[in-house]
Amino acid sequence: MKFTEEHEWLRVEDDLVVVGITGHAAEQLGDVVFVDLPDEGTVVSKDDEVVVIESVKAASDILAPLDGEIVEVNSALTDTPSMVNDDPLGEAWFFKMKVEDLSALDDMMDEAAYKAFIG
């Protein structure tokens, strides 16, 4: 699993990149009450706002971590947004992306580096 400075995690599964947010991010957001997911098939560039998460406190964006195409979204989050708080690293993935070059993940933080990053 790899991590970004935007507190996202990325995991490669069947040549697709699965994206979610970290437990640290979920805790900072507070109780999540709404998740607005992109349409499957959306082509995105790195740092595009692709998902909106509304918590009891505020709305936050999730940015695309890489260039690519959104090929699948986790529609279970629409009905049960609290999954983001309950299982951020597992059940509560947001979307799967097809990317040109998986080697882009190599430069990202591993778990130890992310832990150091959040202090």
Add this chain to the structure above:
Amino acid sequence: MSELKRTALYDLHVEMGARMVPFAGYEMPVQYALGVMKEHLHCRAAAGLFDVSHMGQVIVRPLSGDLADAARGVERMVPVDVLGLKQGRQRYAMFTDTAGGILDDLMVANRGDHLFLVVNAACKAADIAHLRASLSDSCEVTEVADRALLALQGPAAETVLEAIAPGVAAMRFMDVVTLDGPFGALWISRSGYTGEDGFEVSVPGDRALDFARALLAEAAVQPIGLGARDSLRLEAGLCLYGNDIDTTTTPVEAALSWAIQKARRTDGARAGGFPGADRILRELDAGPARLRVGLLPQTRAPMREGTRLFAAQEGGAPIGAVTSGAFGPSVGVPISMGYVPVDLAAEGTKLWGEVRGKRLPVDVAALPFRPSTYKR
């Protein structure tokens, strides 16, 4: 920027795992370990303890010794019947300006030889200056700075407080009493800002920590932060000064006409005589141009403060805006309040709210979103 102030319970908040944030010049707990959602639900299920010591506590004492003089003085500042407020009773009021706007909303209690006012933290310096300027000929205005203010709210509040301050169970909504006991003289009102039955207790500052600990020792009581305080008051349809009401809104537009008693209205015994009376009485008689209403978004996306409202899905100028909006933990859906033209204010009117560039359906709804449980 000036130093943030701390309440008497600051160390206790930190000890209980609060996340402290700047709020109206104070470091206040926005949430504790439970988090906003669980704190909200706990308050509705059992009892929640709120530190509201940042709010202003003010004594208005008549120089003549006759409380009616203080009441008449305050009546020149609010469109509310203060003279008719009986001893041991409290009522909601608002300071108005000459344009009919709201300078602050407050509680006024008749405590026998003085009036006791509780005002918003962010407005308290201005309110006290306004009171002194308006009442210098008739009253002494004193800020009560050596007392903390705690609120205990929820269905278990009565049982919990009765064990510590015997006598409170006999109080009705908006009653005020003084009870002496191990925590000094407690100035108690049966009121709050959650829609729940409950109490607000002014306690000597040096006894506040012990008093709070005694309440928190009860299993029914959890500390509640500003986050859940906001969602609780929103479900109860109560206004937040600075969001839902301010100097650009009149009490009538804000759907607070219920707080303007007959005595102060056209043809009343003491009609008018408060700032902005021309406009406020005209709006009471002929109706305002716009009204604060409840709004129920028809999707799961919350419509927050500032969301622009439209009469149609496409085209047209905004007809109003959301002034407060969030997810309502007890009602399980997003809820908002905002201002709309009177002809679009009827319950069930279909409107559209613009969220991130998309117009989403929203219905005008009755307030409160959740029935209040006051002990009347």
